[in-house]
Amino acid sequence: MAVIRGKSSLCLAALLSVSIILACPAMAELGNQTGQVTVFWGRHKDEGSLREACDSGMYTGVIMSFLNVHGHGRYHLDLSGHELAGIGDDVKHCQSVGVPVSLSIRGNYSLPSNQSGESALDLSDHIWNAYLAGFRKGMRRPFGDAKLDGVDLFLERGTPAKNYGVLARELAKRNMGGGNRKPIQLTATLPCSFTNNPIDGDVPITRGIYERIHVRFFDNDGHADCNAYSEEVWDSWTAAYPSSRIFLGLPASPEAAKEGYLYPKSLYYGVLPAVQKAANYGGVMLWDRYYDERSNYSSYVKRWA
Template sequence: MATNLKWAPVLALLLVAAMVGSTSAGNIAVYWGQNGNEGTLADTCNSGLYAYVILAFLTTFGNGQTPVLNLAGHCDPGSGGCTGLSSDIQTCQSQGIKVLLSIGGATGSYGLSSTDDANSVADYLWNSYLGAALQTGQFDNVWIQFYNNPGCAYANGDDTNLVNAWSTWTSSVTAGSFYLGLPASTQAAGSGYIEPGTLTGTVLPAIKGVGKYGGIMVWNRFYDVQNNYSAQVKDSV
């Protein structure tokens, strides 16, 4: 299973557009938007923990549907209640933190029925969220979900499947950097949690040796705050 890409659809690979500068250290990306108790977007960026904050999720798009942004308890886009996010995004950007948008999610109504449908969704994303920001950018980062996917997750003290899967992704997909997607606590996902000490002492040294390592992606901000996960591993990422 770890030697081919047949499991690619299951891994929920997330390709996110970002303009990325060179760096010798890894970064931390975090998902924000699916728990009203996780604090504001500005609070998240002001924590000093993250290089990327991923808004979760655009849950409805394609098949002629009007796209819908679902930010759980934070705001209601349908009523215009999310316009206040613009100032928070500016706060993040002023610190050099990139704010990205995740499309899809575990549940929702989305899909692309034709080339025209795909173009329509792309136009919506560009006009609503991107504008001219990416005119000179590069599709550079690949975030891979190594949780709730037993075939490639760390389990029972064994990182063999994880390291093998990482090697397969980095050798088979053309991208500048790859991120190890992990849950921030045992409550954040059904499987795949790695204790901070194990992550920094065993897992990260193993995958950094493979190459194309960009950092870790954490699900999600709420659980990260509860477990203090990113703060514990940041210096070693």
């Protein structure tokens, strides 16, 4: 798709694409556009391959989901029926076309303290040697010699999040290992209600560690102000984590989430002009590739992000 420049051209393109933007004279003033769009991949067998997602031209980053943490040293890679064979080659292909690939860690178990055998330290070691730049004899690497670009910490309201902050700090230490190794990207994906609500005394989002924070404005049960975009909540996130790029997390279709979907007209005229005012606005995170492939939502988001 050709890059569309200028207000009149953008107006024409929007009118031609299923007439989402109906009135062009009063165009929204989009500000701090980064062009960054991250998508989650791995939740639906019928979403296509990782390579196809990267070759779509719609995304600047892909997050594979999930490595589930069950506790007591048990981890389960769940890619919803995708065959592991070939994913390593797809990872390398994505990297070759400039699309970094991360692995999202979904915590559904509170990690024991870092003095324990089954701890955040062990999980950090497992991630490093099985998916990132490390190597340990006898350690299975599901994607072969492909080295992922980063790790995403995916937590939900009610998750027993204790000591996931320790995990993040341990992974961050490995970024300071020196040599010619490219630093890993550390990101976090959280419901917007997390910003001032640490769980069990453990703050899972350690300031200054995460390159990006994806704030989910959808499916936040019990928190009405987080089931749709709220400028006040967005401002609290950008103010609380000024050293991180803050991404607007959205469902890619009405079917992708119970609540929180923004129709393109609302996104363009109302939400993006507001979020792009923040100096640390990063872009948009979409949930997920399966729904986006069917709705083509990223075709709007990519132009406006």
